[in-house]
Amino acid sequence: MENSSSSSIVSTESEKNSVLNLKETELRLGLPGSDFLEKKAGTGISLFGKDLKDEGNNGFSQIPLKNLVSGAKRVFSDAIDGSGKWGFSMKGGSEVDLGNGGSENNNTLQSCLAGPSGKEIGNPNPAKPVEDKNNENNSTAPASKAQVVGWPPIRSFRKNTLATNLSKNNVVEGKSGLGCVYVKVSMDGAPYLRKIDLKTYCSYAELSSALEKMFSCFTIGQYAPHGLPGQEHLRENCLKDLLHGSEYVLTYEDKDSDWMLVGDVPWEMFTDSCKRLRIMKGSDATGLAPRAMQKCKSQS
Amino acid sequence: MAYSFPEEVLEYVFAFLSSDKDRNAVSLVCKSWYEIERWCRRRIFIGNCYAVSPQIVIRRFPEVSAVKIKGKPHFADFNLVPEGWGAYLYPWISAMARSYPWLEEIKLKRMVVTDESLELISKSFKNFKVLVLSSCEGFTTDGLASIAANCRNLRELDLKESEVEDLSGHWLSHFPDNFTSLVSLNMSCLGSEVSFSALERLVSRCPNLKTLRLNRAVPVEKLPSLLRRAPQLVEFGTGAYSAEIRTDIFSNLVEAFSGCKHLKSLSGFWDVVPAYLPAMYNVCSRITSLNLSYATVQSPDLVELISQCPNLKCLWVLDYIEDAGLKALSSYCKDLQELRVFPSDPYGAEPNVSLTEQGLVTVSAGCPKLQSVLYFCRQMSNAALIAIARNRPNLIRFRLCIIEPQAPDYLTLEPLDTGFGAIVEHCKQLRRLSLSGLLTDRVFEYIGTHAEKLEMLSIAFAGDSDLGLHYVLSGCESLRKLEIRDCPFGDKALLANAAKLETMRSLWMSSCSVSYGACKLLGQKMPRLNVEVIDERGPPDSRPETCPVEKLYVYRTVAGPRVDKPDFVWTMDEDAALRLS
Numbered sequence: 032m033e034n035s036s037s038s039s040i041v042s043t044e045s046e047k048n049s050v051l052n053l054k055e056t057e058l059r060l061g062l063p064g065s066d067f068l069e070k071k072a073g074t075g076i077s078l079f080g081k082d083l084k085d086e087g088n089n090g091f092s093q094i095p096l097k098n099l100v101s102g103a104k105r106v107f108s109d110a111i112d113g114s115g116k117w118g119f120s121m122k123g124g125s126e127v128d129l130g131n132g133g134s135e136n137n138n139t140l141q142s143c144l145a146g147p148s149g150k151e152i153g154n155p156n157p158a159k160p161v162e163d164k165n166n167e168n169n170s171t172a173p174a175s176k177a178q179v180v181g182w183p184p185i186r187s188f189r190k191n192t193l194a195t196n197l198s199k200n201n202v203v204e205g206k207s208g209l210g211c212v213y214v215k216v217s218m219d220g221a222p223y224l225r226k227i228d229l230k231t232y233c234s235y236a237e238l239s240s241a242l243e244k245m246f247s248c249f250t251i252g253q254y255a256p257h258g259l260p261g262q263e264h265l266r267e268n269c270l271k272d273l274l275h276g277s278e279y280v281l282t283y284e285d286k287d288s289d290w291m292l293v294g295d296v297p298w299e300m301f302t303d304s305c306k307r308l309r310i311m312k313g314s315d316a317t318g319l320a321p322r323a324m325q326k327c328k329s330q331s
Numbered sequence: 332m333a334y335s336f337p338e339e340v341l342e343y344v345f346a347f348l349s350s351d352k353d354r355n356a357v358s359l360v361c362k363s364w365y366e367i368e369r370w371c372r373r374r375i376f377i378g379n380c381y382a383v384s385p386q387i388v389i390r391r392f393p394e395v396s397a398v399k400i401k402g403k404p405h406f407a408d409f410n411l412v413p414e415g416w417g418a419y420l421y422p423w424i425s426a427m428a429r430s431y432p433w434l435e436e437i438k439l440k441r442m443v444v445t446d447e448s449l450e451l452i453s454k455s456f457k458n459f460k461v462l463v464l465s466s467c468e469g470f471t472t473d474g475l476a477s478i479a480a481n482c483r484n485l486r487e488l489d490l491k492e493s494e495v496e497d498l499s500g501h502w503l504s505h506f507p508d509n510f511t512s513l514v515s516l517n518m519s520c521l522g523s524e525v526s527f528s529a530l531e532r533l534v535s536r537c538p539n540l541k542t543l544r545l546n547r548a549v550p551v552e553k554l555p556s557l558l559r560r561a562p563q564l565v566e567f568g569t570g571a572y573s574a575e576i577r578t579d580i581f582s583n584l585v586e587a588f589s590g591c592k593h594l595k596s597l598s599g600f601w602d603v604v605p606a607y608l609p610a611m612y613n614v615c616s617r618i619t620s621l622n623l624s625y626a627t628v629q630s631p632d633l634v635e636l637i638s639q640c641p642n643l644k645c646l647w648v649l650d651y652i653e654d655a656g657l658k659a660l661s662s663y664c665k666d667l668q669e670l671r672v673f674p675s676d677p678y679g680a681e682p683n684v685s686l687t688e689q690g691l692v693t694v695s696a697g698c699p700k701l702q703s704v705l706y707f708c709r710q711m712s713n714a715a716l717i718a719i720a721r722n723r724p725n726l727i728r729f730r731l732c733i734i735e736p737q738a739p740d741y742l743t744l745e746p747l748d749t750g751f752g753a754i755v756e757h758c759k760q761l762r763r764l765s766l767s768g769l770l771t772d773r774v775f776e777y778i779g780t781h782a783e784k785l786e787m788l789s790i791a792f793a794g795d796s797d798l799g800l801h802y803v804l805s806g807c808e809s810l811r812k813l814e815i816r817d818c819p820f821g822d823k824a825l826l827a828n829a830a831k832l833e834t835m836r837s838l839w840m841s842s843c844s845v846s847y848g849a850c851k852l853l854g855q856k857m858p859r860l861n862v863e864v865i866d867e868r869g870p871p872d873s874r875p876e877t878c879p880v881e882k883l884y885v886y887r888t889v890a891g892p893r894v895d896k897p898d899f900v901w902t903m904d905e906d907a908a909l910r911l912s
Contacts, residue, residue, distance in 0.1 A: 184765075185409070185674070187408075222415075223415030224415060225413070
């Protein structure tokens, strides 16, 4: 269904291409205004001048460029509904995730258009931004609105201070919209760290799955037999398997600056007290490691 | 016969030129002026650390005493730039350590600074005086300890909102006992407690200390002791301003503040207990800058305080001030130039305070010198924006954040095009603009046509089509920085205006509709731009060319493609295009 609708829209767009001057759609570079206008003049359409001031169609000018792009816009917004999730897309560090928990969409047009943004772009209706983690977890929508990465535009320092203020004043009760809790995640041996928003996960399982995807590129070498992400084996609660296979332990630094093993306390308590995460080599976590194995086994 | 001034005279004259723009103009006059100028330029500003390389800078300007470098794009402040993207300071320091042994000042913004870099700074520059780290990260308090211990002539240490790994407060104790040159210390972003006695002694022995911004860990009862030792302070940031109200603490505070006859700026006020605010009343008449943006105080208490500050020029405050408080502000503070109102509960579904567009309209009407605005609110109307524009044609910076993306005019349900259009039409000196709310391509037509002095534009969730982007790129003669997120802008406008990008510092587009193919083409055609695709989904050529990229960062550069890219950044250049196509 989705496949056919997207392909039909694509052909509509190419029909438009042929109806209008193909030159209109040529990807060309030029100085602002000049080349663009020249080419336009030939076809009797001008981007500037009186056409722009046309008051037809609700004040928006009728210009081929716009029509073409609105065709593309339709494709975009159609593709967003119910598309699959990118295997590589991260909830924490990147843009709003579409994830419907569905399988990866093989229709490349669809899936690649679906990638970047999780909401209907250009839709004049005041649509709420969509972050589908709730759908994924089959939980009910939170009382506060769903959050978009980096919006409203507030710096981390202020956000973290706000969160502390609100919790201190007990203003927020049961609201999950307390803001984001960005923590750094390091992995021994990896050349750079990542940052994730703990509030976008609801359980240890989700967290470990996300971390596995984020750091899989650093561990594939050690995990040769089952190497590639996306395979069944690696999809479910894979950090534990990763831990088994490559001797990593997930630890976190809590509010008292102690390094703790992830998984001991209830999830809420963990997100409230976690300051940063570290994927530690098992050999460094002497004493921790055997318990880690046991813990993992008991959690599965 | 050639008439020319002797070099020494020209050099003497050039020394009076402080603006980079003027110096750049002077260097274009002729080769000899270029040579003279480059030898006497002492202050360098690098707006984008990847636009140039340390080697190129050093080659051209051999005798520099102050550098200012900016790294990550502005949207990194809102977590849109993945961790590990770049903007590393170390290569700069290691090059400058060799070539600028007399470097005195380093000011950085959004760069990754390591303890190693800080240590190298502290050991390489014998006359080092000023270190400002604004929104930087990557270092710990150990790095600060090196600076404290080794920079014998340090004047300024300012950690403005940097993310510092706070290992302990011990770093402050590394300032030697004979260190007396401190003029400015801002440690407000740090968490852990420093040794109070070390702080007291430091403050006592630095007679030129003008700025002291404490961190949250310093409790209110300790403030009088510091203030008494530094009555010459001009700028002061409190720590946590809360404690059980005790008359002795209160009266100590009053006395200590009264002793500070030169205080002009106050900040801090974490956890403030309103009953302590009156302790500052007798300095308020001289106060020109007040940062209450961490003070969770309600409107009546805020108004009480503000009404004592008739000379206020700059106010940062939370939306607890509400419309009523802003009305009071507009009647008491006629000198106000800058207003920033931050949201106290940005993620709540419902408004928690009575702050609307009306507050801003009132201030725009009552404060004739208002030129810089940052305002978070939950509703806006075209009528309000038009009123603001008509009231305040002298606006220079206007940043409006309506919390709900794509929120329309709440009265008419129309887009806010005409409102923002009025802003750019009336405010002819506008240099910075951030848009929000429901906006169509039309607003960009207004901006492109009218915003002649606009240098920085931030756009989110706006526009209908490429036309919007085209209007901006083909107008806005002064545009230097353009940052866009979640807008339906794509290939056509970008490619048609490729040349414009060379006249700008940078362009950021994330969650837009720019295809990989267009990025490749842009990179191929414009060798003096770095066209960088940031995509965490894996290599862009594993997807079709028509696939939009996650994020695009384009900037002009003379340094060629980056050599320190992480694996989620790809430079679109000729080689890449050939390799990947």
